[in-house]
Amino acid sequence: MKERLIGFLLFMSALVSIASLAVITFFIFEAGLPLIFRVGIGNFLQNSIWQPSGKTPQFGIAAMILGSVWVTLGAIMIGVPLGLAVAIFSAELAPPWLAAVIRPVLQLLAGIPSVIYGFIGLTILAPVVRAAFGGPGLSVVTAALILGIMILPSIVSISEDALRAVPRAYRDGALAVGATQWQTIWRVLVPAARSGIVASIILGMGRALGETMAVIMMLGNALQVPRSPLDSATTLTSNIGLELAYASGQHREALFATGVVLFVLIMILNLLANVFTGRLVLWRSRAPSLSTMRTLWRNRVPASDRRSS
Amino acid sequence: MSDFKIQIERFGYAYGNETALRNITLNVRRNSILAIFGPARGGKTTLLRSINRLTDIGEPGTHSGRILLDGQDIYAPGLDVASLRRRVGMVFALPVALPMSILDNVAYGQRLRGVRSPSRIQDLVQQSLEAAALWDEVRDRLDAPATSLSGGQQQRLSIARVLALEPEVILLDEPTAALDPISTAKIEEALVTLKRQYTIIIAPHNVQQAGRVADDTAFFLMGECIEAGPASQLFTVPRDQRTEDYITGRFG
């Protein structure tokens, strides 16, 4: 009897995640969808004029979408090369003592609050950008640089796991046919770990897209379509964060509608990442080993090259 | 009441598609030691785990036939598995000391049943450790972590832990596989004493061990019971050629 009850309670706890996801989805959509339908999906997404409280209010989030896209892509351009490099370094090159330093460093980078990052962008980076390139300083570049660092821990963690999961034999095999360590890494390990790496990039995009407070502090919050990386801009998240506190009526609805768009984008990214890490198996295939072997074969070191080393 | 403590009737077990036991029929006499021996993958472990339904945990499998304990089917629906496992204790091949004190290890099973009285626990712990020939070595440090014991001591602790449950049957799966000869001898001695009170089924470490401790024996090969009978008969005049080959060391 007691056993049954405990089993039931544990079962209910395990349901909380998926249930909250459902409840969150429901309430965000309930609060946001009506407005989207009223102004029309096309208009909502394509109109770049956001005048929530005028005589004839306008609810277009195109400028924010573009702002989000610029900032996210910028963050990826910074975070992915750096993150992948750190992941490869920790998995393959780092002497143990250094690996033991890098791990907590990344953990701390992940633990530092967004507001601190935003503040660093605001007080250190923005003046530098302004002095070096002109413009307002609080700009897409500034935000992208800092966001690139903020998403670093996610990218490193997942890519590093993927790299470490590559079977020893691949490495030994490549080294045995005369590849240098770097060739082994670049032509064998990275391709073999690519689904995990892709997942890390997608999750990094999700992180950058969803970041709010830091972006508010660094992006200048100009309601305009950015024309250059040195322009100020607004993102989906920063606009919600700035206006939710005082919005009411239609305006508040519009912010939830913005949330709906953000939420859908994030869920798509999550889904993709899950497919790439194989946590969510949408189709079953025995392919990975085969395709990796093919990559191995395609990238094999030519015999002529082998002799020269 | 039947002379037999356990009756195994046309019992079979399969892990998914892999059949581990086929059509086993075997009786275990009260207060005797039955040794189940044979080459690897013969199904010895599977049979022992089936007798106290430890096969229920882990990979789901299917069974057929019956196993009767005192005439009662242990796979009968509604049977309380926990109380079955208290009546039929199991000692595993690798010694396992739970990461708690020696005393807590031995008292573990009784405490699960709700026994709280310190004096009763103390008595049981002492009796069990004595019966497992471990008392003299640990009497002064019952509160020490059990993981600090040697492998041989940990295995006797495992036996004491089962004895403390006051079971009726004790199953031992290669209990000396990981032990040195001296610890092995201590455990074998303990077993011979224990059969006065308990019915014991052991998957011995090797044929010699079966010869040293067993009253009855059964030879298992590829999931089948090839031959069963009193140790004296099976070791001297085996009926089946495969048994003879195995005993004389021609394979396995």
Place this chain on the structure above:
Amino acid sequence: MNRQLSQRFAFGLLWSAASATIIILAIIVMFIMVQGLPYVNLAFLTGGPIAQGREGGILPAILGTFALGALSLIIAVPLGVGAAVFLTEYTRPSPLTTIMRFGTDSLAGVPSIIFGLFGFIFFVTRLNLGWSLLAGGLTIALMVLPTLIRTAEEAIRAVPVAYREVSYGLGASRWQMVRTVVLPNALPGIVTGIILSFGRAVGETAAVIFTAGTALNIPTSVLSPTRTMAVHFYILAVEGISLPKAYATGAVLIATILVINVVANLLITRGVARAVRR
């Protein structure tokens, strides 16, 4: 030759990337600490703010931070550990567990502003909790749930199967086995997850500001609105109330995060679960 050269070059880049990461962290921490610590003293830590924080201390924000963290953990820990126990001990992989895991993974990827929106519309407005510790705590509880589940699951899976067999073999029921063998042995890993989750609560702003509010008073009940250090820092910095006080608050915030990470790492190196760095 060429190949050796390109290897040299590539490895040089990898070393620079790793060094850059460490240097960046050092810069962030040092900058805030150097600017902020001179303003941190006992009066600052134990005093109340004056004039919206232009003067005085941050005691209400400190208390608010810890109260919010504690409340969210009180709500989330039983659920998270319970879910982990269910997934590891009470069920086998099935479509249902796939759905549960999907829920956890997705929840982990939901950005904090969405939690803020949800907490605001649901807890604050619909359930009429107002801006309060409780609304904030419930929101943060959902946010940290995935971390708790993951760390607890990892810690539970690391408990040797042999312990479970011994326990079951001695007649333990499932829950008895979990209570006496699994949970005690997974405890350090679970605690690591709890500490890291506390860190999330301390550092969070977007979800807190719209659920717990920004009131600068010492919370007296779970229905009091409150302001955490991170929120206070944000308001001081963005509204230009007082830069020195912002730096000082930032320094206390970073110090708290540092302590949390050090403690979590001590537990990790004492042979337990790998932290969820994501």
